[in-house]
Structures are given as structure tokens and as C-alpha cells.
Amino acid sequence: MMGASRWTRLWAAVDARLVLRNFLYEVPAYANTLPYLLGAITLAGIVILLGTGILLGQFYAPDPGLANQSIRSIMTQVPAGEVVRGVHVWAAHLTVIVLLLHVVRVYATGAYRFPREANWTVGVALLATMLALFFTGTVLRWDQEGIEALEHNIAFAALLGIFGGWFSPAFSSHVPLLTRLYMAHVSLLPLVLFILLVAHVYLVRQHGISARLTPAGPEAARYTFAQHLKRAAGYGCVMLGLSVALSVLLPVGEGPAPVPGIEVTKPAWLFLPLYGLENLFGVRGFWGAAIFFVWLVAVPVVDRDRAPGWRGRRRALGAGAAVLAVVIALGMYAWLRQPVAHLH
Amino acid sequence: MLGVTLSASTGQPVSAPQDAFTLVRQALAALEVSPPNIDVAAERVIAAQFARNTRGVNIPRVREAQQALEDEDPAAAAAYLMEALRPSEAGPAGLDRTLLVPVVPRFVATPSAYGWLAAAALLMAAGGLIVRP
Numbered sequence: 001m002m003g004a005s006r007w008t009r010l011w012a013a014v015d016a017r018l019v020l021r022n023f024l025y026e027v028p029a030y031a032n033t034l035p036y037l038l039g040a041i042t043l044a045g046i047v048i049l050l051g052t053g054i055l056l057g058q059f060y061a062p063d064p065g066l067a068n069q070s071i072r073s074i075m076t077q078v079p080a081g082e083v084v085r086g087v088h089v090w091a092a093h094l095t096v097i098v099l100l101l102h103v104v105r106v107y108a109t110g111a112y113r114f115p116r117e118a119n120w121t122v123g124v125a126l127l128a129t130m131l132a133l134f135f136t137g138t139v140l141r142w143d144q145e146g147i148e149a150l151e152h153n154i155a156f157a158a159l160l161g162i163f164g165g166w167f168s169p170a171f172s173s174h175v176p177l178l179t180r181l182y183m184a185h186v187s188l189l190p191l192v193l194f195i196l197l198v199a200h201v202y203l204v205r206q207h208g209i210s211a212r213l214t215p216a217g218p219e220a221a222r223y224t225f226a227q228h229l230k231r232a233a234g235y236g237c238v239m240l241g242l243s244v245a246l247s248v249l250l251p252v253g254e255g256p257a258p259v260p261g262i263e264v265t266k267p268a269w270l271f272l273p274l275y276g277l278e279n280l281f282g283v284r285g286f287w288g289a290a291i292f293f294v295w296l297v298a299v300p301v302v303d304r305d306r307a308p309g310w311r312g313r314r315r316a317l318g319a320g321a322a323v324l325a326v327v328i329a330l331g332m333y334a335w336l337r338q339p340v341a342h343l344h
Numbered sequence: 345m346l347g348v349t350l351s352a353s354t355g356q357p358v359s360a361p362q363d364a365f366t367l368v369r370q371a372l373a374a375l376e377v378s379p380p381n382i383d384v385a386a387e388r389v390i391a392a393q394f395a396r397n398t399r400g401v402n403i404p405r406v407r408e409a410q411q412a413l414e415d416e417d418p419a420a421a422a423a424y425l426m427e428a429l430r431p432s433e434a435g436p437a438g439l440d441r442t443l444l445v446p447v448v449p450r451f452v453a454t455p456s457a458y459g460w461l462a463a464a465a466l467l468m469a470a471g472g473l474i475v476r477p
Contacts (some may be wrong), residue, residue: 234474241467
């Protein structure tokens with residue numbers, strides 16, 4: 001009894017200063033199910049990436065003449081470096097998978113509809129930022145795939161005209177683009193991600209967790225937001241454990257030092273649909289990705305169906321399924337084909 | 345067509361490579377992907393033999409690589425091309441040749457690997473306990 005009262009007093013003392021009771025507000029029981037936890041699990045993945053990224057940043061040399069060698073050094077000379085790098089890479093893949101599932105869940109349940117249109121837009125910006133982080137991470141490997149990704153970066157920048165200025169080597173003639181993309185990977189993009197995440201979480205808090213499409217039965221269990229966070233942390237532990245296991249069982253390698261002027265690799269699975277568009281339309285296929293993101297932003301404006309339940313989602317689900325089918329088909333097309341030169 | 349070529353050492357754009365050293369490296373890159381791109385490699389190997397600047401490249405070895413490619417033996421061709429890049433010569437051949445070999449780690453059953461796997465299992469078990477309602 002004394003112990004319990006000591007804990008109570010300790011909790012009261014901490015709570016008086018940090019106002020932690022604000023995290024004890026009630027959330028619906030379905031919010032603690034896996035589909036509604038995907039966003040929070042993505043956040044847990046980002047925390048893993050941040051931690052491992054900080055460790056890798058101590059040993060990575062963001063210079064075109066040194067980058068490939070520094071990664072080899074991380075793998076062979078830094079204690080646990082190979083595992084830390086493997087966790088960073090595998091966690092990036094897993095986090096993006098969970099994020100995409102989160103987007104699919106939000107889209108399928110129509111959670112972008114009034115009054116959550118702004119938060120959907122913030123979410124789309126978060127998706128774009130995560131893809132940019134994945135892309136810049138690919139370049140930082142500075143192997144053949146890395147340099148080819150960088151050359152595509154420059155070609156896309158040229159397509160954007162004056163808006164692509166920052167992404168071109170001409171922007172800063174005495175600082176290599178690799179170094180500037182490293183800066184973007186470790187500071188600029190994480191800063192943008194943080195600001196967007198704050199806005200995203202703030203809006204979720206203000207609007208509450210979106211309602212289910214089907215009427216819920218009587219819910220005996222009552223949950224608090226703290227329990228929601230606890231479950232997300234649990235899934236975060238699972239993701240970290242999975243990343244460690246994958247980094248040991250399927251260790252991440254490093255390609256030869258890159259050589260410019262040749263295209264013989266294909267990008268990571270995530271960018272295969274864009275690569276497929278490039279196979280069909282050349283570098284102009286980039287506009288296909290731009291149109292995809294414009295469509296995502298426009299979804300709450302275009303979808304005016306307010307009928308309740310899944311009946312009100314039929315047209316939106318049909319459109320979403322069609323877009324998903326095109327994306328998967330493009331990805332499969334690119335995956336099955338030999339690498340194609342788009343730039344040279 | 346947006347032709348973009350970067351210097352691998354400076355990361356800045358350069359004109360299209362004409363030197364044999366870069367062409368041999370491009371051929372090697374084409375052979376190191378899976379499956380090896382023999383057509384691209386053969387094209388670069390032929391161009392390397394006619395390049396004006398052959399500094400840092402052992403051209404007879406490049407010819408042997410071409411023969412290996414004609415025999416559809418990409419592994420032998422890659423070995424010849426590696427030998428063709430003369431080490432410790434002045435100019436672009438100053439590249440560390442160990443960097444031209446990919447690092448392809450595989451799972452090795454060591455105590456350290458099992459330690460990491462045990463840690464991974466513990467993390468997943470702990471996560472499973474936390475997730476349990």
C-alpha cells in the first residue's frame with residue numbers, strides 16, 4: 001500500500017509539472033486496432049530512422065570522392081556499423097510500407113472528408129517528404145544506383161525550369177550536389193517532416209480520430225490516447241526487432257564506386273512506377289508522378305459523395321482502385337524489363 | 345533528350361566521356377548488375393579501344409575482355425577489365441581498385457550474429473507483449 005501511494009505521489013508530482021493527464025483523453029476502441037494505428041507506427045519508424053541516421057552521420061563522408069569508401073568503412077570498421085546501416089535501410093523500407101498502408105486506410109474510409117481536408121493535404125505533403133528522404137538516401141549510397149538517381153534528379157530539375165534551380169548542380173558550383181542532398185537528407189527534409197508532423201498531429205487532436213464507416217456496436221472497452229501511444233510503441237518495438245533481424249539475415253551491401261554516363265540499374269521498388277513511366281515517355285514521365293500527387297491533393301475536392309457507410313464510398317473506391325492498378329502495373333512493367341537508358 | 349553526365353569524383357556535370365578509363369569503368373558497371381548487360385559492356389569495350397586518351401588502361405587486356413564478351417562470359421570479361429585498369433598510374437587511374445568490387449555481405453553464423461538475432465527476437469516479443477490488449 002505504501003508503494004502504491006508513493007507511486008501516486010510521484011505521478012502527481014510529475015503530472016503537476018508536465019500535465020501528462022492531457023494524454024489520458026478517451027479515444028474510440030477502434031482507434032486501437034491495427035488499421036487505425038498505422039500512422040502512429042509510421043511515426044515509430046521515423047524515430048528508428050532518426051536514431052540510426054544520427055549514428056551513421058558520424059561516419060559518413062558526404063563528398064563524391066569519399067562517400068562510397070566511407071560506407072564500406074561503416075560496414076567493416078565501425079563497431080556494429082553494418083547492423084546499424086542495415087536497420088536504417090530496412091526500417092526505411094518498412095516505414096514507407098506502413099505509411100502507404102496508412103494512406104490506403106485513410107483513403108478507403110474517406111477520412112479526408114470534411115472537416116479533415118487540410119489534414120489530408122498535410123498528409124500528402126508528408127508522403128512526398130518521406131519519398132524525398134528515401135530518394136536522397138538512395139543517392140547517398142553513392143554506388144551506381146546512387147549516381148544514376150542523382151542524374152535523374154538533375155534531369156527532373158531541368159524539366160522544372162527555374163523551379164528546379166536548387167536541385168541542379170549549377171545552383172552552387174563549388175559544393176557538389178551530393179553534399180547538398182546530404183544536407184537535405186539530414187537537416188532540411190527532417191525539419192520539413194517535423195513541421196508537417198506537428199501540424200498533422202495537431203489537426204488529428206483537434207478533429208479527433210475519424211469515424212468508422214460502419215456503425216459500431218456497443219463498445220465495452222474504453223481506451224485513452226496514452227494506451228493508443230503504448231500500442232504504437234509496441235508495434236515500433238516489433239518494427240525495430242524486424243529491422244535488426246533483416247539486417248542480420250539479409251545484410252545490406254554496397255555497390256562499386258559509381259561511374260557517370262551510363263544507366264544500368266533500376267531504382268528501389270518504391271520508384272519503379274515512375275521508372276515505368278520513364279520507360280514509356282522518357283524523362284517527361286516525371287510529370288506522371290506530379291499528376292499523381294495533384295490527384296491526391298484534389299481527392300477531397302473531387303469526392304463530394306456524402307452518403308453514409310460504404311455505399312457512399314463506391315465511386316471513390318473505384319477511382320482509387322483504378323489508380324492503384326495503374327501504379328502497380330507500371331511498377332510490374334518496370335520490374336520485369338531490363339534497365340533502360342533514359343538520359344544518355 | 346536530356347543528356348546529363350556527372351563527374352564521380354566531384355559530382356559536377358562534365359562533357360561526355362571519351363577516355364578509355366571511364367569507358368572501361370562503364371563496361372565494368374554494366375557487367376556488375378544482375379543480369380549483366382553484355383550489350384552495353386561490349387559497346388563500351390569497343391569504344392575504349394578506339395579512345396584517343398587511353399591513359400591508365402591496358403588495352404590488350406580490354407581486347408581480351410572483348411573476346412570474353414563475344415564468348416558470352418561476363419565474369420571473365422569483368423576480370424580482364426579489372427586487370428585493364430592499371431593501378432598506381434598518374435591521372436584518372438588513381439582510383440582505388442578495391443572500390444570497383446561490390447560488397448555483397450551474406451549471413452554468417454557467428455556468435456555476434458546470433459546475439460543480434462536474439463536481441464531482435466526479444467524486441468519483437470516485448471513489442472508483442474506491449475501490443476497485447
